[in-house]
Amino acid sequence: MKPTELDESLLTAYLDDELSHDERRLVEEQLKVNTEWKQLLSELEGVRALIRQMPKPVLSRPIANGPWNNQASILQPKIERNIASPESTQSWLSIGQLVLAASLLVGGFVSIAIMRSEKGVREMAKTASPSAASSSQVAMMENAVTNDMPTPIENPNFDNTRVMQESAGGVAMTEAVETFYFKCQSLPLKESNLQRLQRLQPSEKIDLKTDKASSAFRYSKQPPSDTSQSLFPGAAAGSASVSTAVIEFVEGRKYDICFQRSDWPAVAIELRSLGIEPPIAMPNQEALTRSSRSLQLEPQKAQALKRYPPTLVGVIGESTDWIRVVVTVEGSGIEKSASELNK
C-alpha cells in the first residue's frame, strides 16, 4: 500500500504517540508489510531527533521586572512612542472610543484602589525600581485596550493604580509618594512648598463633605531639576495654578478633561465629585489622542457634576520630569491661595 498524505500523517502521530489504540494497531500492521512506511517512519524519526537536539537558547537577560513586582511600571508609557508614528496615533484614536466607554465601568475599581492605595505605597516601596518601562510594557498598554483586556485600572489585582512610583536615576522614590490635601488655589513650584505640604497633617485636609474645594497633591521629595516646570499646563512658569483651562465642565452631559502637556505622559485621570460615587477614572485623553475628548456621562452623573463641580482630579502616570500627579480645584470653596499657604 502506497501511503497517501493523509495516511502518512498517521505516522507522524504514531511517532508522537498521539494515536488511539485502533489507529496505532493499524499503523503497526502496515509497518510490518509496508517498506515505504518503515522508511518514512525512520526519516521522520531522524527529523524529530535533529530538531530536538537543537541547543536551548536562553534569554540574554532574564526577565527581572514586570508589573508583578512593580505594578506602577505598567502605568509608565513612553510618550515618544505614542506620538512617533501616524499608525500609533490612529491606533490611539480608534481605541479611544472603547476606552471612553470603559471608563465609566472602571470607576468602581478605582475607588477600591484609592482606599487601598496607602497600603500599596508601602508595599511598592519594598520593590525595586522599574528604572523604565520597557517597550513591551508600552505595547502592552496599547494591546490592553485593543484586545479588550483589562487595563490596569480595571484589573482588581491592581490595588495601587493611584500610586505613583517616582524614580530618579533608576532609584525608587516610592516612599516619597503620598497624598495631601491643601487649601490653595495656586502653588508656586518651590521646594519649600513641597516641604510644607509634607508637614500638613490629616486634620488639615479639607473635608469633602463641606463641599469646599479641595485638592490633593502627590509629589516627590526629589526636587525638580527645572523649576520652570509648572504643575499645570497653561500655568505661568514656576507656578501651579488651578485653571479651568484644563478642566472644563460642560453643562449638560459632557465633561471634558484633558492635560495638554506633551511631555506629560499621564496614563489616566481620576475624577471625583461629591455628586459621583464611585469616582470616575478614565485614560488621559491627551495621552491617547493629543486632543481633548469628551467623557459622555450618564444623565444623573452629569446632573450631579453640574451641582457639584469636580473637586479632585488626579493624574496617573509618569512624568518626564519629577511630578507625577496633580490635583486641581474647581468651585467656589477655595479659601486660601498659595500665598496664604506660604505664610
Next chain:
Amino acid sequence: MTSSVPQESFDEQERLVLDAVRSGQSTKFEDLVLAYQNRLFAAMLAVLGNRQDAEDVTQEAFTKAFLKLNAFQAKSSFFTWLHRIAFNLAIDLRRRDARSRSIGKVSMEIASDELRSAEPSPLDATEQNETQQKIYAALAMLDPERRSVITLRDLQGMDYSEIAQVLEIPIGTVRSRLHRARLELRDLLGEYMQLSSIHPVRLEKGVSE
C-alpha cells in the same frame, strides 16, 4: 507537556502560585516567569527568528498574562495559555513588522549567536555548529504555520491537544501540519539526517527502534 517534574505535583504547585497571585501576592508571579521564560523565549526565537523580537514578545507575553490572569480559567495549563498569548503577540508582530518577510535571512544570522551560547554536545563542535545552523535555516524556511507547530511539538514538548489550544486549530490540523513540516525538513536536511543517524537520539515511547 513534557516535564521532569511529575505533572500532578507540578500542576498543583502552579495552581498555588496562581492563587497567590490572584489573592494579591503579585510577586509570586515571578515564580512562573522563572519557570517558563527560557522555554517561551526558545519558542519565540524559533517562530520569529529574531532574538530581539523574541525577547520582546516573551516579556510582553508575561506582562499580558499577568494582567489577564483573571481571565485565565485553567481550562488549559498556564504554560499553554501563556504560549497562546505569546503566539498571538508573535503573529501581531509579524503582521506589523516588515522584518518578518526576511525571517529566513535573520534566522541565519542569529543561528551563529545561538550556537555560541549553546552548551557543548557530544558532537564535534564544528560539525555540530554546522548542523545546527542548517537546522535553524531550515526551520526558518518553513511556512510560519508549520514552523509554529513543530516548534511547539519538538522544541516545547507539547502534545497535540496543547498545540491545538495554543494555535486554536483542530487536532487534526496539528497532525497534518506537523507531518508536512517534518517532511519538508526531511527534504531540507537530508544530509544532516544521515549525520544524525550516526549520533542517534533516544526516541520516545511508542517508537520502535
